[in-house]
Amino acid sequence: MQHPRYWINSNENGLYCEALDAYIDPVNPVHRAIITHGHADHARPGHGEVYATPETMAIMRIRYGDNHAEKQIELNYSNNISLRNGSLMFKPAGHILGSAQAVIDHSDHRLVLSGDYKRSHDPTCAxxxxxxxxxxxxxxxxxxxxxxxxxxxxxxxxxxxxxALFPERCHLVGVYALGKCQRVILALRELGYHKPIYMHGALLKLCELYSSYGVTLGDMIPVTEVESLKSLAGEIVLAPPSALHDRWSRKLPNVMTAMASGWMQIRARSKQRKAELPLIISDHCDWPELLQTLKQVNPQEVWVTHGREAALVHQAQLMGYQAKALSLIGRSDGDDDGE
Ligand SMILES: [Zn+2]
Ligand SMILES: [Zn+2]
Structure with missing residues (x-):
């Protein structure tokens, strides 16, 4: 009874680990939850105990209040904690600030649950x-x-x-508040753009949190503090995707609408967002990164979840791994919160 297939299963609450008596990113309130990162389809309020990195716990407090769970246990990367018959450790997932893979050891077997992850350059997180x-x-x-x-x-x-081509137009960029926003800002800074970046109010709190963890975002000005909105011609304004076409954005001068998301590779999605300037910026692995990761981790078995399972299961089998799909309920494709 040692193999993880005997101590991991899924039910209506999500993925359950019997060895730790804990759910991982459960969709309903449970007695004990391990939370991989702060995006809304993974982190929800109302649990008894929550195990998460300090950054993820801080994000949950911002979004759900200080009392989002009865007991909040913070676990730094690479530290171990024993629960029931096994142990839990977090390793960085490279997805957003505080994002973690859950490493679970039980009876000489190790299971690593990736959470959401990526392999490409991102100075906003480990x-x-x-x-x-x-x-x-x-x-x-x-x-x-x-x-x-x-x-x-x-x-x-x-x-x-x-x-540069359209200096008379206000460049309004749709970004998810958690992760994408800060990543786009740092990418602009890395390319030498050091002017103030103008911000929709809904983005400010999480930017402050990133700053408090040492992510230097540079000069940011809330749009509400701008005296004449006309002066935003030729400037960059960041806003959540939901605000791209609402009344708020209609006050901006001569808007050029951009949208930053991995889904912008799909024309239907960029049309849906009415993005004149679709920017393909993803916080998940693309196909080559998924394959690279399988090769490097080189497990005996691959379980695939959270997305398009069938193709990766097939590919993992071609690469010589045992593989299966692990279907979970309640997962969005992330287009509404984090992508
Ligand atoms: Zn995510
Ligand atoms: Zn996700």
């Missing part, structure tokens, strides 16, 4: 750490061979080029 294991549970949000994400510099350069 980079994904390859951790050897028997079973690797991988997400597959972009688990099809067509998904190939360009380097972020290339995409953010499109924004800067447009700004």
């Amino acid at each position: 980079a994904f750490e390859v951790t050897q294991c028997d079973v690797f549970v991988s997400e597959a949000t972009f688990g099809l061979p067509v998904f190939k994400h360009p380097p972020i510099n290339q995409e953010v350069n499109k924004l800067l080029t447009s700004l």
Whole structure:
């Protein structure tokens, strides 16, 4: 009874680990939850105990209040904690600030649950750490061979080029508040853009949190503090995707609408967002990164979840791994919160 298949199962609350008597990213309130990161389809309020990295716990407090769970146990990366018959450790997942893979040891077997993860450059969070294991549970949000994400510099350069070509237009960029927003800001800074970046109010709190963890975002000005909105011509304004076409954005001068998301590779999605300037910026692995990760982690078995399972299961089998899909309920494709 040692293999993880005997101590991991899923039910209406999500993925349950019997060895730790805990759910991982459960969709309903449970007595004990391990939370991989702060995006809304993974972190929900109302649990008895929550185990998470300090950063994820801080994000949950911002979003759900100080009392989002009865007991909040913070666990730094690479530290171990014993629960019931096993132990839990977090390793960085490279997805957003505080994002973690859950490493679970029980009776000489190790299971690593990736959570959401990526392998490409992101100075806003700790980079994904390859951790050897028997079973690797991988997400597959972009688990099809067509998904190939360009380097972020290339995409953010499109924004800067447009700004140079159309200096009379206010460049309004749709970004998710947690992760994407801060990543786009740092990418602009890395490309030498040091002017103030103007912000929709809904983005400010999480930017402050990132700053408090040492992520230097530079000069940011809330749009509410701008005296004449006309002065935003030729400037960059960041807003949550939901605000791109609402009354708020209609006050901005001569808007050029951009949208930053991995889904912008799909034309239907960029049309849906009415994005004149779609920027393919993803916080998940693309197909080559998924394959690279399987090779490096080199587990005996791959379980695929959270996205397009079938293609990655098939690919993992071709690569010589045992593989299966682990279907979970209540997971969105992330287009509404984090992507
Ligand atoms: Zn996520
Ligand atoms: Zn997710």
